[in-house]
Amino acid sequence: MPYIGIVDDNPIALLHMRILLERAGFPDVRTHTDPRASLAAFKLEPPSVLLVDYLMPDLDGIELLGQLQAAGTTLHTPVAMVSGAEDLESMRLSAYRAGAIEVLAKPVNPQEFTLKVRNLARLSTVPLHGRFQSDFSPLVVPRSSRAAPAKTGAPRDDVPMLRMLEKVAAFRDDRTGKHTTRMAFYAAAIAHAYGLSIAQQDQLMEAAPLHDIGNIGCRDDVLRKGKGEQLDDEARVAMQQHTITGYELLRDSPSEAMQLAAEIALSHHECWDGSGYPLRLSGEHIALSGRIVAVADTFDALTTVRPYEPQWLAERARRVIKADSGKRFDPAVVDAFESAFDSLLRIKRHFDGGEVFAAVAASAH
Ligand SMILES: [Fe+2]
Structure with a gap:
């Protein structure tokens, strides 16, 4: 089953990214706070797109990508490195060297984040099947923009x-x-x-x-x-x-x-x-x-x-x-x-x- 994998030791950042991607229509997003546990899971079933945090205890994002690359796990997986803005410049080249094709700043900009991940998904050789929306579906509900339910008169079963x-x-x-x-x-x-x-x-x-x-x-x-x-x-x-x-x-x-x-x-x-x-x-x-x-x-x-x-x-x-x-x-x-x-x-x-x-x-x- 194609899916997006995310590794970040910060559970709140992880939740935020997962919610944004689910809202954008990605059907299967799997998250890991422990990079070592993620290694085993990804070797068993490689993700279609992988997002990896840069700074993590025990095993940082660069090391994790190195190990996945050495095992041939991410051979066909587009990878993005995610990092706090203060580390971005110092890690950018290392991230690209480790195989990342995108570098994303945290906290992520919701719209930019989902669009970039969608572009990464297009590069994947393991296609993600989902109801991707043509436009960004924001977590934010802009003023007066939430769609009114269809008034069909049909009984609601919820x-x-x-x-x-x-x-x-x-x-x-x-x-x-x-x-x-x-x-x-x-x-x-x-x-x-x-x-x-x-x-x-x-x-x-x-x-x-x-x-x-x-x-x-x-x-x-x-x-x-x-x-x-x-x-x-x-x-x-x-x-x-x-x-x-x-x-x-x-x-x-x-x-x-x-x-x-x-x-x-x-x-x-x-x-x-x-x-x-x-x-x-x-x-x-x-x-x-x-x-x-x-x-x-x-x-x-x-x-x-x-x-x-x-x-x-x-x-x-x-x-x-x-x-x-x-x-x-x-x-x-x-x-x-x-x-x-x-x-x-x-x-x-x-x-x-x-x-x-x-x-x-x-x-x-
Ligand atoms: Fe409450």
Whole structure:
């Protein structure tokens, strides 16, 4: 089975490259963090295209390529060397000497990266069969560009699965259930103010409740710790893993709603300034769906009583979110949040049936 092989000791960089290539339509991308283990796997079944990180412990990219070349493994495999920008100039000639025909800078530029890999695939004598898209399919969802689903009137067969998965998520997280439904309404209201179509708002409303489904893979002790409690490094990494778990869980579904849910699961903790996780993407490299859900989720968290966390009133939440514009949040999404604020209060009132927010709504005018 033809496939793309990637070796990089940094699992996050590896995940980023794999996601970009899968999004571009490459059907089989196999990753290795351990170059020595990759040697054995590649000898058994050579990849159609190989991407190798330059700086790795034990065995660097040049040495790895040398060993693969000596074994005749990469005789028919186009190879690219990937490296941090600071090492590029010093390693370029060594990479070419070792058989690389491309040198790519990390962090990779998504569009350039997928186009270059596609060109490498054309050089391969082991053709990759896949649904390569003629144009780059970005992880980024540009403003108003997500295609609306076809309104054929045909019954959707993924809706029962979506509802079932919502219930699965609710089993693992006290906050889910009512929270996820309410948050999905917030997300749709913000999307409306942002200028997305009704169909796009509907898609977001369907997919957003699954944003934290990756928590089903999270350890109990980590999950129970509230935001107020200090997480040690190990627990923080375990907690952050819920984004990747959710993505991995949902990404293989052919359902468009499930694909969007996978995108949201992966991107809803990224920050506009690049300080988020898991991929530390910044600006419009972050999926728009994730940027919207990040604001909706935060608004809900700050206006909901949860264990270990004080209740924030809506006006205070509004100030907190505004203060994080351009840092945690996309400024354009925060503007949309501002425009949708009255709608959010109405949604909140609807779910709470409470008078507290009626008072806040009155003061907001
Ligand atoms: Fe989350």
